[in-house]
Amino acid sequence: MPTPTAHSPKEPADGTANGTAYGTANRLADGPAAPAVLRARALSRVYRTGDTEVRALWEVDLDVARGEFIVLLGASGSGKSTLLNLLGGLDRPSSGELWFEDHCLSNADEDTLTRYRRAHVGFVFQFYNLIPSLTVAENVALVTDIADDPMSVDEALALVALMPRRDHFPSQLSGGEQQRVAIARAIAKRPQLLLCDEPTGALDYATGKRVLEVIARINQELGTTTVVITHNAAIAGMADRVMRLVDGRIDRIDRPARRLSPAELTW
Numbered sequence: 001m002p003t004p005t006a007h008s009p010k011e012p013a014d015g016t017a018n019g020t021a022y023g024t025a026n027r028l029a030d031g032p033a034a035p036a037v038l039r040a041r042a043l044s045r046v047y048r049t050g051d052t053e054v055r056a057l058w059e060v061d062l063d064v065a066r067g068e069f070i071v072l073l074g075a076s077g078s079g080k081s082t083l084l085n086l087l088g089g090l091d092r093p094s095s096g097e098l099w100f101e102d103h104c105l106s107n108a109d110e111d112t113l114t115r116y117r118r119a120h121v122g123f124v125f126q127f128y129n130l131i132p133s134l135t136v137a138e139n140v141a142l143v144t145d146i147a148d149d150p151m152s153v154d155e156a157l158a159l160v161a162l163m164p165r166r167d168h169f170p171s172q173l174s175g176g177e178q179q180r181v182a183i184a185r186a187i188a189k190r191p192q193l194l195l196c197d198e199p200t201g202a203l204d205y206a207t208g209k210r211v212l213e214v215i216a217r218i219n220q221e222l223g224t225t226t227v228v229i230t231h232n233a234a235i236a237g238m239a240d241r242v243m244r245l246v247d248g249r250i251d252r253i254d255r256p257a258r259r260l261s262p263a264e265l266t267w
């Protein structure tokens with residue numbers, strides 16, 4: 001009979017736990033090929049108002065690999081934003097565990113979550129939330145001024161192909177251009193995670209594609225782990241993995257055989 005081998009993972013010299021609570025033995029069947037940067041176990045978010053209880057997210061297990069591009073699909077109300085907000089430290093779960101590398105987010109206090117967001121997460125929402133009285137470059141500088149190791153404003157603007165517009169005001173730009181400024185602002189601090197909640201929701205077909213191309217290029221060129229919410233199923237072809245949420249649960253996970261460029265998508 002084989003003798004069971006006891007594993008005692010060595011801690012790295014800097015004292016950070018390696019692999020923390022979950023080793024490779026716990027890897028999910030549909031999990032990523034590379035080590036996970038985000039790990040959720042039985043992650044739930046329940047809203048209670050009076051007598052009603054809404055299970056916005058219910059016992060979700062999820063591993064996201066470093067550099068992965070994940071598309072989250074699902075009907076309105078299926079829990080996509082709830083999941084993204086938990087991953088980004090904008091909200092806390094009702095139960096379950098959530099880890100970013102070796103940081104436990106599920107029991108973190110507000111200050112810790114604020115530091116986590118500031119250091120590691122770039123957000124892009126449906127509406128661009130630019131400051132109208134500041135130029136494009138000044139909107140991006142709001143982030144680069146306070147980040148630890150930011151890229152330059154112009155480097156960020158070049159990544160979204162907006163250098164020629166750097167001194168314009170948001171009102172002088174189209175919706176797609178404004179969203180690209182929001183993306184530049186999100187990535188300028190070189191976040192490890194880029195979380196996008198319906199980034200093309202307010203844009204027309206061609207403009208939406210252009211914005212998705214920018215997000216896909218950032219994922220590939222900077223290696224930024226990226227999660228994009230959409231109810232546009234055609235966008236799924238861009239992903240390493242596609243997760244479909246139904247009623248607060250991950251209903252299925254697909255791994256497209258070949259990752260398409262946004263230019264190849266049609267909808």
Ligand SMILES: Nc1ncnc2c1ncn2[C@@H]1O[C@H](COP(=O)(O)OP(=O)(O)O)[C@@H](O)[C@H]1O
Pocket residue numbers: 047048049054055056074075076077078079080081082083
């Ligand atoms: N603050 C809240 N209070 C009560 N219910 C909420 C709240 N936020 C979201 N919900 C409910 O949680 C469910 C999931 O919402 P959400 O994550 O926003 O879905 P999606 O982003 O997929 O449209 C929905 O039923 C929604 O009504």
Ligand SMILES: [Mg+2]
Pocket residue numbers: 080081082197
């Ligand atoms: Mg939503």
